[in-house]
Amino acid sequence: xxxxxxxxxxxxxxxxxxxxxxxxxxxxxxxxxxxxxxxxxxxxxxxxxxxxxxxxxxxxxxxxxxxxxxxxxxxxxxxxxxxxxxxxxxxxxxxxxxxxxxxxxxxxxxxxxxxxxxxxxxxxxxxxxxxxxxxxxxxxxxxxxxxxxxxxxxxxxxxxxxxxxxxxxxxxxxxxxxxxxxxxxxxxxxxxxxxxxxxxxxxxxxxxxxxxxxxxxxxxxxxxxxxxxxxxxxxxxxxxxxxxxxxxxxxxxxxxxxxxxxxxxxxxxxxxxxxxxxxxxxxxxxxxxxx
Amino acid sequence: xxxxxxxxxxxxxxxxxxxxxxxxxxxxxxxxxxxxxxxxxxxxxxxxxxxxxxxxxxxxxxxxxxxxxxxxxxxxxxxxxxxxxxxxxxxxxxxxxxxxxxxxxxxxxxxxxxxxxxxxxxxxxxxxxxxxxxxxxxxxxxxxxxxxxxxxxxxxxxxxxxxxxxxxxxxxxxxxxxxxxxxxxxxxxxxxxxxxxxxxxxxxxxxxxxxxxxxxxxxxxxxxxxxxxxxxxxxxxxxxxxxxxxxxxxxxxxxxxxxxxxxxxxxxxxxxxxxxxxxxxxxxxxxxxxxxxxxxxxxxxxxxxxxxxxxxxxxxxxxxxxxxxxxxxxxxxxxxxxxxxxxxxxxxxx
Numbered sequence: 001x002x003x004x005x006x007x008x009x010x011x012x013x014x015x016x017x018x019x020x021x022x023x024x025x026x027x028x029x030x031x032x033x034x035x036x037x038x039x040x041x042x043x044x045x046x047x048x049x050x051x052x053x054x055x056x057x058x059x060x061x062x063x064x065x066x067x068x069x070x071x072x073x074x075x076x077x078x079x080x081x082x083x084x085x086x087x088x089x090x091x092x093x094x095x096x097x098x099x100x101x102x103x104x105x106x107x108x109x110x111x112x113x114x115x116x117x118x119x120x121x122x123x124x125x126x127x128x129x130x131x132x133x134x135x136x137x138x139x140x141x142x143x144x145x146x147x148x149x150x151x152x153x154x155x156x157x158x159x160x161x162x163x164x165x166x167x168x169x170x171x172x173x174x175x176x177x178x179x180x181x182x183x184x185x186x187x188x189x190x191x192x193x194x195x196x197x198x199x200x201x202x203x204x205x206x207x208x209x210x211x212x213x214x215x216x217x218x219x220x221x222x223x224x225x226x227x228x229x230x231x232x233x234x235x236x237x238x239x240x241x242x243x244x245x246x247x248x249x250x251x252x253x254x255x256x257x258x259x260x261x262x263x264x265x266x267x268x269x270x271x272x273x274x275x276x277x278x279x280x281x282x283x284x285x286x287x288x289x290x291x
Numbered sequence: 292x293x294x295x296x297x298x299x300x301x302x303x304x305x306x307x308x309x310x311x312x313x314x315x316x317x318x319x320x321x322x323x324x325x326x327x328x329x330x331x332x333x334x335x336x337x338x339x340x341x342x343x344x345x346x347x348x349x350x351x352x353x354x355x356x357x358x359x360x361x362x363x364x365x366x367x368x369x370x371x372x373x374x375x376x377x378x379x380x381x382x383x384x385x386x387x388x389x390x391x392x393x394x395x396x397x398x399x400x401x402x403x404x405x406x407x408x409x410x411x412x413x414x415x416x417x418x419x420x421x422x423x424x425x426x427x428x429x430x431x432x433x434x435x436x437x438x439x440x441x442x443x444x445x446x447x448x449x450x451x452x453x454x455x456x457x458x459x460x461x462x463x464x465x466x467x468x469x470x471x472x473x474x475x476x477x478x479x480x481x482x483x484x485x486x487x488x489x490x491x492x493x494x495x496x497x498x499x500x501x502x503x504x505x506x507x508x509x510x511x512x513x514x515x516x517x518x519x520x521x522x523x524x525x526x527x528x529x530x531x532x533x534x535x536x537x538x539x540x541x542x543x544x545x546x547x548x549x550x551x552x553x554x555x556x557x558x559x560x561x562x563x564x565x566x567x568x569x570x571x572x573x574x575x576x577x578x579x580x581x582x583x584x585x586x587x588x589x590x591x592x593x594x595x596x597x598x599x600x601x602x603x604x605x606x607x608x609x610x611x612x613x614x615x616x617x618x619x620x621x622x623x624x625x626x627x628x629x630x631x632x633x634x635x636x637x638x639x640x641x
Contacts, residue, residue, distance in 0.1 A: 035430060035433075083598050083602070086602045087601065087602060087605060090601075090605035091605060091606065093364075093370065093558060093562070094558070094601050094605035094606070095601075096370070097554065097555060097558040097597070097601055098597075098598050098601045098602070100551050100554065100555065101555070101594040101595075101597040101598045101601065102594065102598060103594075104551070104590065104593070104594040104597075105591060105594035105595060105598070107590075108587065108590035108591045108594070109591050111587060111590075112587045112588060112591060115587070219547060219548070220547075223437065223547060226434075227434060227437070227438070230430070230431065230434045234430060259449075261445070261448055261449050261456075262445070262449060263445075264441050264442075264444070264445040265441075265442055265445035265446060265449065268438040268441045268442050268445070269438075269442060271434070271438050272423070272435065272438050272439075272442075275423070275427065275431060275434065275435060276423070279426060279427050279431055280431070
């Protein structure tokens with residue numbers, strides 16, 4: 001029982017990281033119906049910004065997090081402006097291929113400057129408490145609480161503010177809403193900034209939890225977070241959070257009770273089974289097909 | 292009388308030369324035979340060095356991969372990202388056959404059968420992947436193929452008898468230039484014939500509108516199944532050839548990056564075009580080798596070129612247009628007659 005609870009805690013930690021990345025996918029998808037395949041690599045860039053800020057600038061945790069989030073948010077807006085905006089009217093696959101290209105660019109650009117894996121210094125003093133046999137580290141508490149706070153903030157932003165209303169409106173209809181005076185490009189830029197900023201927060205936390213980072217780390221985690229977004233129902237913000245936690249839970253539980261090499265096999269098989277029964281994800285709604 | 296600038300004249304001459312070459316369709320079989328002779332002659336007399344021969348083999352393998360993926364992504368309009376998985380199945384089946392099952396003395400003559408076995412194995416898996424495509428489309432099908440790729444990789448990693456994560460070393464180098472040439476031509480030929488058959492019309496109609504094609508009594512399930520099976524068969528063939536030129540395979544070789552590479556080649560050349568696939572595969576493979584002196588900057592420059600190409604030519608080099616030799620004669624004649632009729636009716640109307 002204690003073992004299960006301990007693993008659940010680990011699952012919450014991993015799940016909150018997946019959920020934060022999945023939010024970036026789902027926000028961009030919701031507003032542009034475009035899969036931003038460079039998002040996993042932006043997560044990686046976030047981890048590297050954290051490394052730079054912590055190693056060379058010797059910043060403590062909170063400024064490091066802010067530097068990383070702001071830097072990646074700027075990068076995300078820049079990528080949208082330079083690479084995705086010219087393709088808004090183009091066929092959808094062209095945008096997807098562009099996103100893949102941007103991702104490869106980010107990986108290899110980072111690789112040129114850092115050919116070897118880097119280790120991130122410990123920014124948070126490692127204190128662990130034992131509560132009823134469960135070991136809780138300070139890092140786990142910070143990761144879980146911080147991601148919950150970020151998610152609640154995002155939920156508030158999307159549901160209760162004017163910007164959020166504009167986002168929802170644009171994801172509803174991209175032709176009519178700008179005619180009502182909603183600044184389309186500004187809202188899309190804000191969406192990209194928030195989505196990639198959350199990815200960078202995930203990158204920072206990931207690099208603190210698993211301190212060895214390399215330029216290719218974003219690929220697999222990015223794809224997995226994308227799967228989490230789909231499991232929750234892509235385009236649905238609460239769905240992405242749920243999907244992230246489910247994926248984290250499944251991965252940790254499989255690794256806890258089966259040989260850890262079975263992890264990918266079991267989690268992806270479960271994904272396929274889920275998609276058979278709920279082809280639009282847990283919270284997604286099937287779009288009616290017009291004939 | 293206006294004088295035509297010298298360069299314009301030169302260009303128009305080139306244009307007419309190009310047109311006159313395109314008009315001679317009998318050149319195609321001649322060129323194919325010439326290619327076959329060359330593919331034997333090059334390794335025999337060492338016409339080009341080993342390095343270029345290797346690149347030629349890779350170009351051929353990539354053409355097979357690209358044309359077969361184009362059948363699903365370009366002609367049928369789905370988005371499959373699992374092509375490296377089919378390739379892995381073909382590579383593993385063929386490598387197990389050549390390293391563990393067949394005695395060494397048989398290898399030389401049994402290689403084509405081994406390649407076909409790899410292709411058939413991949414086709415069988417393709418059959419399984421095609422079933423979810425009946426219900427899901429678009430992004431969700433992309434996820435299904437992605438999950439399939441991860442599952443294949445994970446299964447291979449967990450079977451110790453085939454090396455697990457360590458892979459299979461010491462595969463005999465059986466892929467030769469003539470065999471690559473043969474399979475490349477076979478893949479392009481088969482897929483070209485499929486596209487212009489009744490079945491191919493079904494594939495195209497699914498891309499344009501699945502519901503409408505279903506209403507027009509296209510058996511969409513059968514068409515999807517066949518398209519996936521054929522595409523994965525050739526991916527398996529390419530995987531088998533790839534394993535026997537690389538001489539070492541491991542699950543890491545066939546990861547998502549490999550799939551991304553194939554996708555990029557398809558969309559670089561342009562969807563819905565066989566010549567586009569051939570060009571895309573050739574240009575991508577050769578360009579990567581030409582840029583090799585740049586070292587690590589090569590892979591920084593390459594995606595930039597891709598992004599720029601997508602911005603200025605979102606449909607790729609030859610998107611939705613076909614090389615005239617690949618189009619059946621009756622289609623060309625039909626198009627010409629239609630154009631004549633339209634011009635006549637336009638003239639009559641105005």
